[in-house]
Amino acid sequence: MIEKIIEWSLKNKFMVILFTVVIIIAGITAMVSINLDAIPDLSDVQVIVLTEYPGQGPNVVEDQVTYPLTTAMLSVPYAKTVRGFSFFGFSLVYIIFEDGTDIYWARSRVLEYLNYAAKRLPEGVTPQLGPDATGVGWVYEYVLDGGNKYDLAELRSIQDWYLKYELSSVPGVAEVASIGGFVKQYQVEVDPNKLAAYKIPIQKVRMAIKRSNNDVGGRLLEMGETEFMVRGLGYIRSIDDLKSIPLGVDENGSPIYLHQVANVHLGPELRRGIAEWNGEGETVGGIVVLRFGENALKVIENVKEKLADLEKGLPDGVTIKTAYDRSSLIIRAINTLKDKLIEEMLVVALITIIFLLHFRSAFVAIFTLPVGILISFIIMRLLGINANIMSLGGIAIAIGVMVDASVVMVENAHKHLERDRTNGTIVNHSDLILKSAKEVGPALFYSLVIITVSFLPVFSLQAQEGRLFSPLAYTKTFAMAASSILAITIIPVLMFFFVRGKIRSEKTNPISRFFIGIYRPVIKVVLRFRWLTVGIAIAILLLTFLPYSKLGSEFMPPLNEGDLLYMPTTYPGISITKAKELLQQTDKIIKSFPEVHHVFGKIGRAETATDPAPLTMIETTIMLKDPKEWRPGMTIEKLVDEMDAAIQFPGLTNAWTMPIKTRIDMLSTGIKTPVGIKLMGASLDTLSELGQKIEAIVRKIPGTLSVYSERVTGGNYLDFNIRRGEAARYGLTVGDVQDVIMSAIGGMNVTYTVEGLERY
Secondary structure (H helix, E strand, C coil): CHHHHHHHHHHCHHHHHHHHHHHHHHHHHHHHHCCECCCCCCCCCEEEEEEECCCCCHHHHHHHHHHHHHHHHCCCCCEEEEEEEEECCEEEEEEEECCCCCHHHHHHHHHHHHHHHHHHCCCCCCCEECCCEEEEEEEEEEEEECCCCCCHHHHHHHHHHHHHHHHHCCCCEEEEEEEECCCEEEEEEECHHHHHHHCCCHHHHHHHHHHCCCCEEEEEEEECCEEEEEEECCCCCCHHHHHCCEEEECCCCCEEEHHHCEEEEEEECCCCEEEEECCCCEEEEEEEEEECCCCHHHHHHHHHHHHHHHHCCCCCCCEEEEEEECHHHHHHHHHHHHHHHHHHHHHHHHHHHHHHCCHHHHHHHHCHHHHHHHHHHHHHHHHCCCECHHHHHHHHHHHHHHCHHHHHHHHHHHHHHHHHHHHCCCCCHHHHHHHHHHHHHHHHHHHHHHHHHCCHHHHHCCHHHHHHHHHHHHHHHHHHHHHHHHHCCHHHHHHHHHCCCCCCCCCCCHHHHHHHHHHHHHHHHHHHCHHHHHHHHHHHHHHCHHHHHHCCCCCCCCCCCCEEEECCECCCCCCHHHHHHHHHHHHHHHHCCCCEEEEEEEEECCCCCCCCCCCCEEEEEEEECCHHHCCCCCCHHHHHHHHHHHCCCCCCECCEECHHHHHHHHHHHCCCCCCCCCCCCCCHHHHHHHHHHHHHHHCCCCCCCCCCCCCCCCCCCCCCCCCHHHHHHCCCCHHHHHHHHHHHHHCCCCCCCEECCEEC
16 A cells, blocks of 8 residues: 555655645644643643632631532542632632543533532632633733832732733733732721710621612603613712711710711721732732633733733833743743754754765655654644643654655665666666655555554553653654655655756765775674674663662653742741741842842732632742853852752741742642652641651751641631620620621621722
């Protein structure tokens, strides 16, 4: 069959050339439009359920929210893992699905099961799905700089009500999360003595505020042949509106206003996350989260273009600064591989020209390289495989073998031309090319197919291993398959047009003559001493076991992202004020290093379901300058060592890593470092005690930079044990007392104001 394909190709040269041109055009189009990223997305197919339960402690959230949701999610089809996390004021449930599950099908099934679980949750608690993003979706971060003209509350309002929604409309953006600053809030601080004097319960204050903040409609009225829509305008628009809310009348019939029993003022919402810039103080930032399966580089470019347009509409003095930009890493990684691919192709072309000493024949031999690569891009585009260091690496591996078949076919044609010239016979050029191609074509085709099939075991890899190595196996297979098809179609046609004229024989080719002169004595010696040759080969094979046994292993080689991530952990119970102080101190020290361009620090969580960080976790993104600007002899490792030595705070456990690497580690192990020890048992107190003992032991192991055991039972609590009998004497239920605890002590949100497009 292969011989018939070769014969058909030579008889239909125009069709083969036309089809090849179409493939080249399609390949160039696919190459230009293919999705780009630094590494393959190693994320599992996951759906995140975020449930806010304001003001509630982790134990309450666990019992009333996380447990009912996790038990309901266990029965979702194709869900292989369900993880629940309970924090102060919110719950996160991660549902991890089997590989190959469509993410939007998974989200729809989770929504379906949430409907059943919702009736088991406390009143007013509504779970919601996180964004349709991956675990490594944080591709761009920025901060707002208002100088001395704007405070943190004003900057946060600009971020929440202007930038956030505009950036969310950019194609490929799943979510824009806000971090830092102050969310404006109208605060009512009630005086319990004045409430007691006027005999007004706190529930009445809450109800009065809620019922004094609403717009309603009163249907229609017709007057003078015109209809009028009736509206009752009652939104709270200022502090004065709040102050003038009536709570009742006194014994003289005079109204009692809110300002008579409470201090009404503007203040910040409760914060669980802080952003800091360069050690200079707090700032307001935004995090752009990439949608699942989108082109990271294109989305980042569109976001930057959108920000440039939006910056024109910002108040005078407000500027946007880039805190983290993954596009630079993507471009560096792709350019490095692109340069290496070009270098490989040039080296192969040069060697082919030197050995053949016939430029037109060399062109035929190396023609399969660019066309085979373009065919690979076509298939990658159709299958949705990104261009990254692994997929392009597969093409780089295949380049040396892709040209083999073409070189052998061209050399065989040279032999036939040389033989006919020596014998003095005149043979039709087309018949000669056909005969030489048929002679070696089938064997070459099947040899390439065998090499292609050798990578099939890689496709059996599952989970993260499969997601990491499958792009490499796919692209190598595509390239090899393309070269094998090209070898029996377009190559014979090109040989007909270009392999002609003066062809040097091996005897007149100085390069070939030199290597044949070396090869023949060697082959004679090894054939004469066969058993000795086999024995030496076996001995060398056995000797390799010693270095092999000393080799280490890891999931994937470290990728120098060009940036660093400082992720220390503090002990539980740290206050937001101390957290802010600690964050600014560490950022200021890091910024003092001459290799650092800028520092963006975050402690606590951003307002997104993709960020489960507690207030004890610091994440400082360190953007480094170009290595050319570094001190002589400085490396990433030395820089990390110097920074680690400079930042030594009691109670702060340092951890140094890189942004993408951290996300991958957290996806694969559930923790932020590559090595971790998980303990499971019934008692949290026992687990915490064992964890601290293991921490002390592991810290002494050579090569250990830092060790931290999570304090799962930490935190400070001020408990109110309600005496049911005493409450009953005053006609109060437990719920009545708890309402006072929630509203009068910690405070609770009662309603929201509507101020144009903004809500507070």
